[in-house]
Amino acid sequence: MTSVAEASPAARAGLAVGDELLSLNGEVPRDVIDFQRLSDAAELSVVIRRAGAALPRSVRIAKEAGEPFGVQVESAVFDRIRTCDNHCAFCFIYQLPKGMRRSLYLKDDDYRLSFLYGNFTTLTRFTELDAERILTERLGPLFVSIHTTDPDLRSAMLRNPKGATSLRWLRVLLSGGIEVHGQVVVCPGVNDGPALEDTLAGILDLYPELSSVGIVPLGVSRYSTEADMRPHSVDEAAHVLDTVHRWQRVFRRALGHPMAYAADEYYVLTARPFPTARSYRGYPQHENGIGMARAFTEAFTRRGRPGGAPAGVRPGFFAAMDAAPAEGYRSRRVLQGPGHGAAPDARPVTILTGSYGAAVLAPLVGGHGRHDVVLHEVSNDFFGGNIGVAGLLTGDDVARALHAIGAPARAGGRRYLLPDACLQEGRFLDGLTLADLPAPVEVVPSDGSSLRAALDGTSFRPGCAP
Numbered sequence: 442m443t444s445v446a447e448a449s450p451a452a453r454a455g456l457a458v459g460d461e462l463l464s465l466n467g468e469v470p471r472d473v474i475d476f477q478r479l480s481d482a483a484e485l486s487v488v489i490r491r492a493g494a495a496l497p498r499s500v501r502i503a504k505e506a507g508e509p510f511g512v513q514v515e516s517a518v519f520d521r522i523r524t525c526d527n528h529c530a531f532c533f534i535y536q537l538p539k540g541m542r543r544s545l546y547l548k549d550d551d552y553r554l555s556f557l558y559g560n561f562t563t564l565t566r567f568t569e570l571d572a573e574r575i576l577t578e579r580l581g582p583l584f585v586s587i588h589t590t591d592p593d594l595r596s597a598m599l600r601n602p603k604g605a606t607s608l609r610w611l612r613v614l615l616s617g618g619i620e621v622h623g624q625v626v627v628c629p630g631v632n633d634g635p636a637l638e639d640t641l642a643g644i645l646d647l648y649p650e651l652s653s654v655g656i657v658p659l660g661v662s663r664y665s666t667e668a669d670m671r672p673h674s675v676d677e678a679a680h681v682l683d684t685v686h687r688w689q690r691v692f693r694r695a696l697g698h699p700m701a702y703a704a705d706e707y708y709v710l711t712a713r714p715f716p717t718a719r720s721y722r723g724y725p726q727h728e729n730g731i732g733m734a735r736a737f738t739e740a741f742t743r744r745g746r747p748g749g750a751p752a753g754v755r756p757g758f759f760a761a762m763d764a765a766p767a768e769g770y771r772s773r774r775v776l777q778g779p780g781h782g783a784a785p786d787a788r789p790v791t792i793l794t795g796s797y798g799a800a801v802l803a804p805l806v807g808g809h810g811r812h813d814v815v816l817h818e819v820s821n822d823f824f825g826g827n828i829g830v831a832g833l834l835t836g837d838d839v840a841r842a843l844h845a846i847g848a849p850a851r852a853g854g855r856r857y858l859l860p861d862a863c864l865q866e867g868r869f870l871d872g873l874t875l876a877d878l879p880a881p882v883e884v885v886p887s888d889g890s891s892l893r894a895a896l897d898g899t900s901f902r903p904g905c906a907p
């Protein structure tokens with residue numbers, strides 16, 4: 442246990458940080474999903490092992506049914522995370538340089554992480570027992586990587602013969618009434634063009650119960666060793682958008698909803714306007730970079746609650762868990778809330794962000810009314826290629842940008858804002874922290890209302906100023 446909440450049932454029973462949970466009501470929980478289910482009971486029989494104790498200890502706990510047990514555990518999965526047995530040419534993990542944090546190299550393909558964090562699974566390691574558990578415990582929504590409905594092409598893309606058949610599990614899940622969202626990573630020259638047409642037709646034909654399908658472009662870093670993997674040209678991106686829009690009309694007519702949504706990146710690449718907020722129908726794939734730009738714009742212009750999710754964005758199951766940590770699976774961002782009582786800050790502002798963020802922010806900053814706000818696009822020299830999202834900027838990239846704009850010399854006279862998407866557990870992807878930067882920066886939650894509040898000069902204080 443990594444924390445025990447004060448006055449909680451666990452604390453009252455004498456459980457302490459460091460205790461190892463062995464069983465709950467006679468069952469050994471496999472993961473936080475089991476843990477949550479078992480710990481919901483009013484009567485708990487808990488077996489723990491305390492460091493240094495010769496024998497496990499049994500504790501009985503009486504609480505209200507559904508009352509939180511009050512402990513945090515170290516990991517969301519207590520047995521082994523299921524790793525993937527695919528070798529996709531477009532896999533971003535293969536495009537990471539050596540020497541980064543170990544957790545970044547984890548190729549998970551575990552339906553539990555799909556349920557808990559929205560990670561996509563190919564189902565190539567899925568089993569009958571998994572299906573039984575999901576259907577019995579109603580574990581949804583789940584997120585499935587489809588890529589193509591052509592069995593041969595799918596096994597070629599995943600470089601795994603099981604890729605040809607593993608979508609049979611998608612059929613099982615949908616027939617069992619589980620909410621599933623799919624994605625297609627589009628690789629130019631591989632599964633775009635006629636292959637994408639066939640895939641969308643295949644989805645209509647075989648998997649019409651899917652709740653949504655995200656169409657996302659592959660990212661290519663300069664560490665890619667795959668000769669066939671290349672970024673979309675503008676014409677190819679336009680073609681994908683035209684295909685998705687045409688199929689949205691088909692899906693709407695056949696199923697009553699648009700089903701397929703193109704990633705924001707396609708609109709940025711082609712300089713086309715983002716779809717309306719309404720057309721995203723609750724932003725089912727917001728975390729997959731679909732509708733983020735529109736949700737951000739809505740929150741920025743409508744002055745929503747700083748730090749709050751834009752209307753309609755689902756926070757995911759994780760938001761409801763009191764025991765599951767996000768570390769190692771999905772970043773918990775460094776949120777720096779409003780500085781209560783902070784005096785309005787009228788210093789001029791520079792916003793640092795990636796190239797895609799800059800494309801979204803440019804019209805918003807231009808229309809904000811302040812004339813002393815500068816938008817600075819930070820190029821991602823670390824990953825290179827077509828990597829333009831703020832979430833993949835490294836500390837080194839940001840430090841270089843701060844030097845280039847003379848921030849160290851101006852420190853104190855200007856505010857430098859950075860989206861929190863750049864940080865995971867207070868660190869950039871290259872391990873640097875805010876303290877390693879050459880000038881103080883203020884970390885702003887990556888939602889439009891928080892940026893708006895930061896520009897209004899009242900809300901955010903610098904983080905770890907060097």
Ligand code: SF4
Pocket residue numbers: 525526527528529531532533534548549550563599
């Ligand atoms: S399934 Fe995902 S993690 Fe596994 S190789 Fe393919 S892209 Fe990488």
